[in-house]
Amino acid sequence: MNTARDIGDVLLKVEDISLSFGGVQALRDVTFEVRAREVLGIIGPNGAGKSSMLNVINGFYHPDEGRITYKGTTRTAMRPHEAARQGIARTFQNIALFKGMSTLDNIMTGRNTMMHRNFLWQALYLGPARTEELEHRGAVERIIDFLEIEAIRKTPVGRLPYGLQKRVELGRALAAEPELLLLDEPMAGMNLEEKEDMCRFILDVNDEFGTTIALIEHDMAVVMDICDRVVVLDYGRKIADGSPDQVRADQGVVDAYLGVSHG
Amino acid sequence: MLYREAGQFKTSYAKDQAVFPIIQDRWFIALVLVVAYGVVPLVANEYWLQAVLIPFLIFALAAIGLNLLTGYAGQLSLGTGAFMAVGAYATYKITTVFPEINILVVFVMSGFVAAGVGIVFGLPSLRIKGFYLAVATLAAQFFILWLFNKVGWFYNDNPSGTITAPPRTVFGIMVAGPRATAEVRYFISLTFLVIFALLAKNLVRGRIGRSWMAIRDMDVAAEIIGIRPLQTKLLAFAISSFYCGVAGALYVFAYLGSAETEAFDLLQVSFPVLFMIIIGGLGSILGSILGAAFIILMPIFLTNAPALFNLPMPTDLSKHIEEIILGGLIVFLLIVEPKGFARLWQIAKEKLRRWPFPY
Ligand SMILES: Nc1ncnc2c1ncn2[C@@H]1O[C@H](COP(=O)(O)OP(=O)(O)OP(=O)(O)O)[C@@H](O)[C@H]1O
Ligand SMILES: [Mg+2]
Numbered sequence: 280m281n282t283a284r285d286i287g288d289v290l291l292k293v294e295d296i297s298l299s300f301g302g303v304q305a306l307r308d309v310t311f312e313v314r315a316r317e318v319l320g321i322i323g324p325n326g327a328g329k330s331s332m333l334n335v336i337n338g339f340y341h342p343d344e345g346r347i348t349y350k351g352t353t354r355t356a357m358r359p360h361e362a363a364r365q366g367i368a369r370t371f372q373n374i375a376l377f378k379g380m381s382t383l384d385n386i387m388t389g390r391n392t393m394m395h396r397n398f399l400w401q402a403l404y405l406g407p408a409r410t411e412e413l414e415h416r417g418a419v420e421r422i423i424d425f426l427e428i429e430a431i432r433k434t435p436v437g438r439l440p441y442g443l444q445k446r447v448e449l450g451r452a453l454a455a456e457p458e459l460l461l462l463d464e465p466m467a468g469m470n471l472e473e474k475e476d477m478c479r480f481i482l483d484v485n486d487e488f489g490t491t492i493a494l495i496e497h498d499m500a501v502v503m504d505i506c507d508r509v510v511v512l513d514y515g516r517k518i519a520d521g522s523p524d525q526v527r528a529d530q531g532v533v534d535a536y537l538g539v540s541h542g
Numbered sequence: 543m544l545y546r547e548a549g550q551f552k553t554s555y556a557k558d559q560a561v562f563p564i565i566q567d568r569w570f571i572a573l574v575l576v577v578a579y580g581v582v583p584l585v586a587n588e589y590w591l592q593a594v595l596i597p598f599l600i601f602a603l604a605a606i607g608l609n610l611l612t613g614y615a616g617q618l619s620l621g622t623g624a625f626m627a628v629g630a631y632a633t634y635k636i637t638t639v640f641p642e643i644n645i646l647v648v649f650v651m652s653g654f655v656a657a658g659v660g661i662v663f664g665l666p667s668l669r670i671k672g673f674y675l676a677v678a679t680l681a682a683q684f685f686i687l688w689l690f691n692k693v694g695w696f697y698n699d700n701p702s703g704t705i706t707a708p709p710r711t712v713f714g715i716m717v718a719g720p721r722a723t724a725e726v727r728y729f730i731s732l733t734f735l736v737i738f739a740l741l742a743k744n745l746v747r748g749r750i751g752r753s754w755m756a757i758r759d760m761d762v763a764a765e766i767i768g769i770r771p772l773q774t775k776l777l778a779f780a781i782s783s784f785y786c787g788v789a790g791a792l793y794v795f796a797y798l799g800s801a802e803t804e805a806f807d808l809l810q811v812s813f814p815v816l817f818m819i820i821i822g823g824l825g826s827i828l829g830s831i832l833g834a835a836f837i838i839l840m841p842i843f844l845t846n847a848p849a850l851f852n853l854p855m856p857t858d859l860s861k862h863i864e865e866i867i868l869g870g871l872i873v874f875l876l877i878v879e880p881k882g883f884a885r886l887w888q889i890a891k892e893k894l895r896r897w898p899f900p901y
Binding site for chain 2: 360371375398401402404408455
């Protein structure tokens with residue numbers, strides 16, 4: 280666990296969030312908060328509503344009930360691109376990269392919201408548009424260095440192995456220089472070595488840029504290792520919330536996990 | 543190893559971002575331009591300019607326009623003919639009302655008119671995708687042509703129902719109308735293609751191109767990283783229609799000389815341009831040009847080749863062969879190589895890079 284950083288005030292607070300799909304109640308009255316600069320783990324059995332929770336936070340799903348307070352502003356719903364513009368970035372459980380584009384272009388897209396030159400400048404590719412492009416290229420190259428993916432810079436991401444695709448997707452999220460980074464199972468399907476790399480990247484991001492991170496993960500060892508705090512969901516309800524040690528000792532959590540297999 | 547990157551280290555991002563980062567490519571492009579501007583007008587006769595090269599250049603411009611929308615932004619459109627018609631009719635209206643405006647400027651103005659119409663017909667793309675969007679653009683195609691046919695104002699109530707290129711000069715040179723030479727019209731079409739191909743290339747390698755491709759590859763993820771689907775798609779419709787509009791203006795004023803709405807028919811224009819980008823390569827500017835060359839040249843080749851070998855071939859047979867080749871090639875490319883000729887060209891370059899070694 281990394282305790283050196285000073286965890287700040289509440290950055291995001293979700294209150295009494297409920298969400299249903301037809302008959303399926305994906306979330307019921309879920310309340311928790313994310314504090315600035317912490318690494319928050321969201322865990323729970325399959326179908327517990329973890330991904331749905333992230334989707335609510337970044338505006339992809341609109342909750343039936345409840346409030347979301349982000350950086351002091353309370354709202355019930357917003358469009359995903361608005362969330363992006365306010366500093367919320369994320370990765371997906373099933374990689375959502377732009378398959379036809381290179382690694383470099385995928386990560387460059389992450390900086391779209393910071394680029395402002397209009398299409399006339401871009402068509403001419405002169406002056407401001409060129410300066411802007413090169414400036415952002417520099418920033419993206421630093422991310423590429425950081426994630427150690429220099430060699431696949433120009434490779435179309437559709438051709439990359441799974442583990443590298445996950446890394447590129449993290450790169451695209453980082454390119455937006457987010458304040459809040461939502462990671463949906465960033466290590467799913469990876470081997471041990473890849474997982475270790477990914478953990479290192481996540482901790483480094485948190486450490487170096489002070490990025491607040493909320494991540495969903497099934498691997499308990501990883502969660503216990505890198506998270507400052509853990510929220511446990513089960514059947515759409517929050518059943519526990521606390522430090523990794525507290526959560527591990529919680530009887531309700533143990534019961535929820537009994538007999539449930541995790542991949 | 544005539545064609546290689548080795549030794550050409552890019553020492554800055556600026557160089558790496560250049561349109562043609564490899565020196566041989568730059569020489570190749572320069573050579574093409576020299577031939578196109580310097581050699582072709584000297585050697586090509588009236589028939590080649592009028593029947594082959596001018597339509598090729600104009601259709602290449604339209605194909606780039608459609609490729610921006612369909613190949614880059616992923617929005618399938620069958621309305622190319624209609625957007626070209628908007629450009630042509632707008633040019634006709636503007637130049638008959640304001641004959642003093644430079645006709646080349648009018649072409650560009652008509653592009654803007656087409657862009658506006660493109661935005662309107664792009665609105666359904668926010669709700670519908672793929673096949674359904676194609677049907678919506680098809681509706682645009684029929685509606686616009688019907689309108690131009692029906693409302694006399696668009697063709698100045700001309701009893702023949704056609705629009706005819708009036709004589710227009712630029713710097714004392716006749717550029718449109720019956721007395722404009724094929725050479726001049728060739729130069730104009732070529733220059734429009736060169737300039738707009740370069741602008742398109744710039745667009746697609748920057749932020750806008752990336753947001754188009756992002757919407758094409760995965761619109762949900764694009765929205766989540768902050769790309770606004772509405773603006774991005776409508777911009778694609780606008781710019782694509784601008785290109786088609788300018789191409790349509792050239793189609794009547796630099797090629798046909800006069801036209802009715804049938805000239806912009808689905809089977810005359812919309813489908814062939816779509817075939818051009820499928821064959822040339824979806825998401826490739828170069829591919830659009832190669833595809834246009836193929837579609838324009840193949841029928842000419844098929845009608846003339848048998849004569850070269852003294853084989854008698856009835857015209858309807860060559861027409862059928864043309865359709866078979868085209869159909870077969872499209873099916874083949876869609877299944878095997880959706881990036882079309884442009885990708886084959888790239889593979890050839892990769893081979894050339896290693897040549898004469900097998901690995
Ligand atoms: N778009 C949707 N339409 C219908 N039902 C959905 C949708 N998204 C989620 N659900 C349902 O909501 C419930 C919670 O799903 P969610 O994906 O949030 O679970 P999860 O905790 O992320 O599970 P996993 O560990 O398998 O990823 C499930 O029953 C799921 O079937
Ligand atoms: Mg999930």
